Amino acid sequence: xxxxxxxxxxxxxxxxxxxxLPTDQATEAMSHLELCPECRTLAADFQDxxxxxxxxxxxxxxxxxxxxxxxALGERLQKRKAAKVNWSNLENRVITRRWxxxxxxxxxxxxxxxxxxxxxxxxxxxxxxxxxxxxxxEQYLMPDRNTEIAMARSAAPxxxxxxxxxxxxxxRGYEPANQGKxxxxxxxxxxxxxxxNSAEFWNPRVRVPMCFNPxxxxxxxxxxxxxxxxxxxxxxxxxxxxSIRAGFANKELLAPEPGAxxxxxxxxxxxxxxxxxxxxxxxxxxxxxxxxxxxADLAGSPxxxxxxFRDGPEPITEFVIPVGKWSDGTAAPVM
Amino acid sequence: MTSDEALMLEFQGGxxxxxxxxxxRYRKSLYGFFWRRLNNPExxxxxxxxxxLAVIRAASRYEPxxxxxxxxxxxxxxxxxxxxxxxxxxxxxxxxxxxxxxxGTPEFVLWVRQAMEKLxxxxxxxxxxxxxxxxxxxxxAELLRIPINTVRSKLFRSRLELKGYLESExxxxxxxxxxxxxxxPRRRGLQ
Numbered sequence: 001x002x003x004x005x006x007x008x009x010x011x012x013x014x015x016x017x018x019x020x021l022p023t024d025q026a027t028e029a030m031s032h033l034e035l036c037p038e039c040r041t042l043a044a045d046f047q048d049x050x051x052x053x054x055x056x057x058x059x060x061x062x063x064x065x066x067x068x069x070x071x072a073l074g075e076r077l078q079k080r081k082a083a084k085v086n087w088s089n090l091e092n093r094v095i096t097r098r099w100x101x102x103x104x105x106x107x108x109x110x111x112x113x114x115x116x117x118x119x120x121x122x123x124x125x126x127x128x129x130x131x132x133x134x135x136x137x138e139q140y141l142m143p144d145r146n147t148e149i150a151m152a153r154s155a156a157p158x159x160x161x162x163x164x165x166x167x168x169x170x171x172r173g174y175e176p177a178n179q180g181k182x183x184x185x186x187x188x189x190x191x192x193x194x195x196x197n198s199a200e201f202w203n204p205r206v207r208v209p210m211c212f213n214p215x216x217x218x219x220x221x222x223x224x225x226x227x228x229x230x231x232x233x234x235x236x237x238x239x240x241x242x243s244i245r246a247g248f249a250n251k252e253l254l255a256p257e258p259g260a261x262x263x264x265x266x267x268x269x270x271x272x273x274x275x276x277x278x279x280x281x282x283x284x285x286x287x288x289x290x291x292x293x294x295x296a297d298l299a300g301s302p303x304x305x306x307x308x309f310r311d312g313p314e315p316i317t318e319f320v321i322p323v324g325k326w327s328d329g330t331a332a333p334v335m
Numbered sequence: 336m337t338s339d340e341a342l343m344l345e346f347q348g349g350x351x352x353x354x355x356x357x358x359x360r361y362r363k364s365l366y367g368f369f370w371r372r373l374n375n376p377e378x379x380x381x382x383x384x385x386x387x388l389a390v391i392r393a394a395s396r397y398e399p400x401x402x403x404x405x406x407x408x409x410x411x412x413x414x415x416x417x418x419x420x421x422x423x424x425x426x427x428x429x430x431x432x433x434x435x436x437x438x439g440t441p442e443f444v445l446w447v448r449q450a451m452e453k454l455x456x457x458x459x460x461x462x463x464x465x466x467x468x469x470x471x472x473x474x475x476a477e478l479l480r481i482p483i484n485t486v487r488s489k490l491f492r493s494r495l496e497l498k499g500y501l502e503s504e505x506x507x508x509x510x511x512x513x514x515x516x517x518x519x520p521r522r523r524g525l526q
Binding site (some may be wrong): 014048079 | 359366371379387447
């Protein structure tokens with residue numbers, strides 16, 4: 001394969017299939033792959049090798065925790081408990097016999113606490129200073145419209161996204177690239193859909209491909225449109241929050257319709273600097289709901305409460321459920 | 336879902352339930368890890384147990400800088416290396432290492448296994464960590480202490496080599512190839 005004809009190297013193509021390319025390169029790879037039969041053949045070869053290797057499946061016997069581990073576990077937990085009790089006894093003796101020590105200890109604690117607070121505040125400040133304010137609009141736009149369309153479509157399996165309406169971000173907001181036939185709407189969200197207090201609210205690298213079902217397209221998508229318009233109009237965060245609250249109060253913005261959900265199964269997305277591509281998943285939207293009603297965030301539960309709207313002006317609860325495959329059918333990494 | 340790292344910290348703090356959750360999450364994948372590298376189901380089970388015992392013993396030293404997944408596979412890699420050294424020592428003393436178990440193993444699995452054995456050992460390890468343990472390039476780089484670009488280039492090379500081996504074998508036995516790539520939601524019986 002000549003690099004003159006192919007804008008990406010074979011190794012990069014492999015990295016793309018593995019979900020290991022940064023967003024910009026991934027979208028370039030995805031667009032090229034759509035147009036290049038030679039690279040599609042190579043991609044199919046890589047997928048074929050992976051599928052063949054999967055034939056070497058290992059079935060593990062179903063067993064509980066072996067007794068040896070149970071014993072070691074019991075010993076460790078008991079030791080820990082004993083250490084806690086001993087420390088507590090020691091502390092009592094110190095306090096009763098030597099008040100001076102207690103005072104000193106308190107001073108040390110205050111000093112350490114103050115230090116920790118300052119360190120933690122410094123850390124947060126360091127993090128938020130990476131993206132302290134909005135970058136130039138160009139940095140949030142994607143230079144190639146077709147690349148953005150392909151990325152938006154990659155949010156859901158082809159059977160859904162091929163007939164979906166596609167929105168593309170322009171200078172004045174999202175613009176339709178087609179009309180769509182099935183009521184789904186696919187788009188690439190930007191960083192300002194993060195919580196308002198997120199350190200990455202202005203991260204220009206963020207690209208989040210999403211495909212809303214018809215119920216979410218009617219009730220959730222307007223939030224994205226509104227936030228985007230306000231951002232591009234140069235409003236402050238406080239103004240945006242007020243405007244969203246007012247929007248819900250005057251029914252300009254609506255509560256999530258029953259059944260509102262969206263697909264986020266693109267391997268080309270970049271959610272933020274912490275999560276990177278993350279894993280393919282589905283999101284479900286509700287009016288404010290106790291997370292326990294879905295068993296979210298409990299041990300072993302695949303359901304997570306998404307912090308996107310938590311403590312924000314939108315009265316919405318959003319649950320996330322990871323799925324095993326990217327929209328192109330390849331296996332997702334283990335969480 | 337509570338993250339692995341949060342569970343590990345809860346376990347450090349004395350939660351048995353957190354450990355049990357980690358055990359449930361990783362037991363099967365660790366079993367597969369050992370099985371594929373040692374071809375011995377009994378040892379695989381023993382080593383899964385040793386991995387978790389090591390976790391219990393070293394829990395107080397765990398720092399959330401490392402992903403629990405990387406931490407566990409780091410322990411597992413050390414155990415595999417020790418196991419291999421043990422076989423090497425015993426074979427120099429005149430004892431032979433146990434033969435890989437093949438009874439009842441489907442032919443296509445033997446075929447895949449043989450193809451993997453043709454790769455050189457470091458490349459094979461990278462490929463297995465990616466394909467079976469599904470670790471990211473950076474996780475693999477951290478585990479094997481090699482640059483991430485080396486991970487990528489070796490992975491690329493080994494996938495192409497493997498494709499060559501599999502294709503040449505498939506020419507001589509097309510039925511086997513078809514059998515290996517058929518969808519198999521739940522293929523049984525390696526032991």
